[in-house]
Amino acid sequence: MSILLIVEQVLNGLQFGVMLFLMAAGLTLIFGVMGLINLAHGSLYMVGAFAAAAVAGLTGSFLLALMAALAAAALVGALVEMVVIRRLYRSAHLDQVLATFALILIFSEGTRWLFGSFPLYLDIPEALSGPVTLPGGIQYPLYRLTLIAVGLIVALGLWWLIERTRIGIQIRAGKNDREMIAALGVDISKLYTVIFALGAALAGLAGALVGAIQSVQVGMGEPVLILAFVVIVIGGIGSIKGAFIGAILVGLTDTLGGIFLPALFKLFMDPSTASQSGSALASMLIYILMSLVLIWRPTGLFGVRG
């Protein structure tokens, strides 16, 4: 086990983690401010990926594809919020789960109807393809490194937005007391639409960015959605900081576990059993992490107690 491999896997874990953060940030924001559990967030991830793949196919430009992903996801998000989600803020969680489950069915089948069942491919742009040499002579794909950078920039941007801008103040106020800020003259329903569209745009961006290293297909959003739930549960619902730390933890645990557990098991088992039980355990590792966090702190690392 060389140091090169370890560095490479840590970078992979970070890349996975920051992409999870893009998903989890929107979810946790939407829950924190509007009190809504949104299962259809994965569909917005898919919408972003498909919009990017379609535009890249037409124009050949990756930058335009990314813009299309952001715009399409934000637009669809705003539309869904105004037509459906708005009616659910005061509903029981059960109703929210069902309505957003229904949205998943509609989005998934609608996308299948539009684009067919075969996966689409989104190519990595020319300028970002190929490896880059890091200090220490480590070769690493430039595109994945870019993803890490984009994720970190978005995280910083979100922090700035929430801590330093007027809309951020409104978002934080909305978390604490929605009636009070409505009384102070903030158009709360417009604020909710903006937050929902912002979360959707982040999901769409993640879908497009990840779509270039995996295939773009119907149903790609839900596994990521569930991982984002794990992230939020670990970080504490409503906390952006928690979502970031949770996402990095989950990204690293999943990636490193998948590589190192089978290797670890080989030390005291025969190779085939070791790789089998190692990968079986590795697939459960993040859920075990989640359980441990829950036992320790039932409301997550940065959740509000009580």
Place this chain on the structure above:
Amino acid sequence: MIPERWINWAVLAALIAVPLWALLADAPFTITLTTRVVILAIAAVGLNIALGIGGLVSLGHAVFFGIGGYAMGILASHAQTYVPLELFGMSIEGTKSMPIIWLTATLLSALIAYLIGLLVLRTSGVYFIMITLAFGQMFYYFAISWAAYGGEDGLSIYVRNEFPGLNTLVPIQFYGLCLSILVCVLFLKARLVASPFGLVLNAARQSSVRVETVGLNPARIKLLAFVISGAITGLAGALFADLNRFVSPQMFSWQLSGELIVFIIIGGVGRLMGPVIGAAVFVLLEHWLGGLTEFWQICLGAILLGIVLFARGGVVGLLTGKEGAHV
């Protein structure tokens, strides 16, 4: 408007009449379809104990469905190959006997439900929903990476398991077995609702604090409800695997967990026959709309949205004219 009691009897009558008609008309596929309805209904009745009475919105009940399925698959595959199952130094013979498989499936699901329940019931609300969903996914990926029992491809069982005195390969006889179990489970559910346990569980859904104030332990009551609920869904999983003679990680999928909730909502939350009606509507929609268009789930999604936003009592609510969704 129609009293709920009449609806209950009408549903039961239909569950007896339709397969008998199919038998006379020589339409074995209709019997298989009805068997599917009955088995899915058992699973949803199980979930309804946690969700309908206890208010525990579990989005991971496919875990128990899958555990039941794999309990059947593993026992039957060892019987099929005559290789005993080595477990903790014991050597266990496989079996093709349904009663033993059912017992194993039920107990194993109950055990897993207990362990998961200990963890998830520390939380409530949205955390509960997300964590049950996450555990479902954990079992799903575990089943995929578990190569010894088929991994992603699943396990096929060549011949349906046996029940003393019956020929389970005859569709109507297997149907009779499943229907009897559904009736038992419905009876159990009805008795539970009316029992002191059911009353406390109902109260715990409405206010945990008040239940605690009168000196009862809501956490233990909810855990027990979760275990009973998981055990029944597990039994349904074993039956479902026997119906298809096939088990796969798909039985653990989050879609299935979602569909189980959908059955309950289509029928009407907290109604005795709600899950049965919901499962029937779902399977019929799948069959008819699925025959018309490949994209029938768009219609299902639209119907579901309509129910959540406008017809909150589900089918039973519409028929009885009472939205009052709870027990």
